[in-house]
Amino acid sequence: xxxxxxxxxxxxxxxxxxxxxxxxxxxxxxxxxxxWVRQAPKKGLEWVATISTSGSRTYYPDSVKGxxxxxxxxxxxxxxxxxxxxxxxxxxxYYCARFYxxxxxxxxxxxxxxxx
Amino acid sequence: DIVMTQSPTSMxxxxxxxxxxNCKASQNVGSNVDWYQQKTGQSPKLLIYKAxxxxxxxxxxxxxxxxxxxxxxxxxxxxxxxxxxxxCMQSNSYPxxxxxxxxxxx
Numbered sequence: 001x002x003x004x005x006x007x008x009x010x011x012x013x014x015x016x017x018x019x020x021x022x023x024x025x026x027x028x029x030x031x032x033x034x035x036w037v038r039q040a041p042k043k044g045l046e047w048v049a050t051i052s053t054s055g056s057r058t059y060y061p062d063s064v065k066g067x068x069x070x071x072x073x074x075x076x077x078x079x080x081x082x083x084x085x086x087x088x089x090x091x092x093x094y095y096c097a098r099f100y101x102x103x104x105x106x107x108x109x110x111x112x113x114x115x116x
Numbered sequence: 117d118i119v120m121t122q123s124p125t126s127m128x129x130x131x132x133x134x135x136x137x138n139c140k141a142s143q144n145v146g147s148n149v150d151w152y153q154q155k156t157g158q159s160p161k162l163l164i165y166k167a168x169x170x171x172x173x174x175x176x177x178x179x180x181x182x183x184x185x186x187x188x189x190x191x192x193x194x195x196x197x198x199x200x201x202x203x204c205m206q207s208n209s210y211p212x213x214x215x216x217x218x219x220x221x222x
Contacts, residue, residue, distance in 0.1 A: 044203065044213055044215050045205070047211040047212065047213070059210060062117075101165045101169075102150040102162045102164075102165035102171065103160070103205075106160055109159060
């Protein structure tokens with residue numbers, strides 16, 4: 001069974017950093033692009049980052065470019081999102097997702113609240 | 117960025133209804149549109165990929181169609197368990213989602 005489990009969420013002050021992790025199981029992690037998608041409270045879905053199978057290519061929207069970094073450790077079947085210079089508008093549930101002809105598997109989400 | 121304009125934003129429906137919603141892309145995205153279902157308190161689930169392909173295990177009452185800039189998602193025989201918010205997403209360029217269509221009981 002494909003499983004994605006996020007961790008690392010929490011309450012953080014504006015301007016500070018936080019790192020999310022996503023542990024993958026049930027599939028060959030190194031064969032898939034992976035992504036992070038977020039959802040602000042009572043809002044829609046917003047793509048945050050994508051990483052290639054090897055990790056050599058990464059992609060971001062302008063809203064997080066230069067502040068967020070996606071990475072992966074294929075040996076540990078793990079995906080990461082380093083979030084720096086956090087803003088109140090980054091408050092959201094962050095989902096990791098497997099990206100293959102669509103985002104075909106999602107984690108349960110990690111809640112991030114940016115507030116003083 | 118490619119903007120996905122989804123309509124309507126909400127629908128009041130009855131069990132057994134045929135439900136249709138639309139997504140319009142701001143530029144040609146080919147067939148690179150997926151449809152997702154998100155029930156309250158749950159993560160999104162992929163239903164349709166590449167405009168018209170049903171994902172593994174998805175009931176055949178869910179269908180998708182379209183190409184270019186105009187896409188349609190249909191539930192042929194609405195069931196109570198289909199109450200959710202539905203999102204389209206294009207992946208022809210950096211992924212962008214539509215604003216969602218919320219299905220509510222009449």
